[in-house]
Amino acid sequence: MKEKTIDYILRATWQAVARMYNEEASKYGATMSIGFALLSIDKENGISSTALGPQMGMEPTSLTRTLKSMEEKGLIVRKKNPVDGRGVIIHLTKLGKEKRELSKTTVLKFNDVIKQRVSQEKLDHFAEVAEIINGLISEKQIYNTEKGKEQETTSSIK
Structure with missing residues (x-):
């Protein structure tokens, strides 16, 4: 049997994890990207849109699509940055906070199952x-x- 390359192992594992999270998120009308964004947004103070992309490791076009979808689903609202009026702060709505807790529970369950094995x-x-x-x-x-x-x-x- 041929030895698998390190990049193959990483890619195959990440694809399996992403598929698993997307299957779970689809039960709630969401995606893994939305769940990750919900977890990356501070539930009390929000986050600037310019800080969110790098924190999530997402390209601007993908982030824009994700945020638009989240806004349409009523998970976030965008507000002018009070410090710099040119920027935007993304805040979770009440529904967004509820879905954030669901995402957190999902991630913690994954971690718990792995830690058990x-x-x-x-x-x-x-x-x-x-x-x-x-x-x-x-x-x-x-x-x-x-x-x-x-x-x-x-x-x-x-």
Whole structure:
């Protein structure tokens, strides 16, 4: 059996998680993106639209679609930023706060089930590996094209 590449394992796992969350969210007329946005918006003070995108790791066009859908569903309202009138603060409505709690419960259940089946030591290693991968990517240490030379890799895909 061929060894799976690290990126394959990450991608396949994330796709399975996303599919699971989307299936669960669809029971409530939502999506995983909406659930994640609900959890990312401060339930008391809201969040500026410019801060929400980077916090969620979403591209502006995807975020705009998600926020429009959330507004249409009555989950959020946009208000002028009192500090900077050019900006917008996104606030949760009463319904948005209720759906936020539902999203929180869903995420916590996922975490609980995983924690019941995976030791804390393995979870710590998983988090450590993920941090290393994110660090290598953010520091551009994987595809360093400085001086036209790509960093050599020690393994090859078979």
